[in-house]
Amino acid sequence: MTFTETISSLLPISGPIADFIGGAVASLLIISFLMSLVAVSGIWGKRKITAAFTDRIAVNRHGPFGLLIIVADAVRLLSKELIVPDGVDRPAWDLGPLVMTSSALLGFAVIPMGDLFGLNLQIADPQAGLAYVFATASIASVGLVMAGYSSNNKYSMLGGLRAVAQNLAYEIPLVVTGVSVVLFAGSLQLSEIVAAQGETLVSLGGVAIPSWYAFVNPFAFILFMIANLAEVGRNPFDVPEAPTEIVAGWQTEYSSVYFVLCYLSEFIHIFLGGAIIATIFLGGPAGPFLPGFVWMVIKILGVYLFTQWCRSAIPRVRIDQLIEIGWKGLLELSFANLVLTAVIVGLL
Structure with missing residues (x-):
């Protein structure tokens, strides 16, 4: 249950x-x-x-x-005082941070967080679970646009436009790469995707290597990790809020509790991205000795650590380079991976 x-x-x-x-x-x-x-x-x-x-x-x-x-x-x-700049589109300015935060929280409704004390910590398990989590996560783009254009600030507007361009360029490869996992699992239901990774891929020296899709299809795993960095706005893909160019981008005019919501949405999206990666590539809550919930949190924090490493170690790309990487690189590679996966599944 x-x-x-x-x-x-x-x-x-x-x-x-x-x-x-x-x-x-x-x-x-x-x-x-x-x-x-x-x-x-x-x-x-x-x-x-x-x-x-x-x-x-x-x-x-x-x-x-x-x-x-x-x-x-x-x-x-x-x-801190909540400062409302002159000329803002107040309804959109107020709702932008709420839309971004709620979209990430909604995604966790279908994530299988594993067992703890005999309880299955998954709120819902619809048959179209993966499609649902991609759809809810993408709603954040609407919040970014609302925050950018409603702030009556050129830097915010530029940040909002960059965010839209970035999400369009990288969301398609993200979803297409996710579809390649669906071809292997034969289901959009997240619990079924996790269950399909429970078999043994190979046994080496008595150690069983599970059939996690990160091992079955490492190329798709790498593509998804790169696209996820762009989706959560981490280096080298943090140009929508590049402080050296556009102050803080779409969130320039937010302060006090609204800034907290913007900050909160950023990290919840990172954790949601980590939860999706853990679910469809790393076996979900599967792991030895520890409860499934603990393993799921460890895997999410592992992805979080990777994003922070990228933030500290990789320089930011220019906006034109970012768009080119998305449309001319990841898009073609993601479709090539999808075709190759379909051929492999068809032959098997």
Whole structure:
């Protein structure tokens, strides 16, 4: 049973109301965990990782290991004045950060987070799960456009336009590469994709190598990782908010709680990208000894660490180079991978 069904079965009532309450409670628990993960990884972990890559000390004065910087930053940002520039399109300006944040949170509704204490921590498991998660994640592009054009700022407008160009160039290769996984698994249902990776690919010296699609089709895995970097706006693909060129791009005019929402959406999208990669290429929550939920979190944090490494080690490309890489590189390679996968599946 899904997490929603488990909670619903524990209620003294049944029917649509019980399903609604079960879904609301399950969603609240998963969102609470994600918020905690963002607080630790986005505020404290990001500083520590970047400092390690650049040979610096980072935060160490606020509490043990500097962990209280999370509280200090939260108080600092939320207590700042919310400055609304003159001439903004207020409804779109207000809704932009909310659209970006909610689109990432919606994607986690179908992610199989694994088992913990005998509970299956997956809120829903629709048959078109992979299509759903791609569709909800892409809604963030609408929020970026809203934030960019509504801010009445040329730098914000440029950032919004760059974001649209980037998402168009890299979202197609991302989805096409994901379709190659669907050809192997024979299903869009995420639980089925995870189950299809549970078999043994090869056994070496008594060690069983699982048939994770990262091993079965490493070319698709690399393509997806690169496209995901562009989707989450990490180096070398962070031109929509390039500070050396356009201040902070689409988020230039946001402050206080609105800036927190922009920052939150950025990291939730990184974790959503990591969850998708873990699900369709790394066996989902599968792993020895530890509970599935723990393995899923480890894999998501592994992808997060990779994005932070890219942020510290890889220089930003120009906007024309970014578009060329997407349309003239990844697009062709993703379709070539799809055709090759279809041939292999057909022969098998």
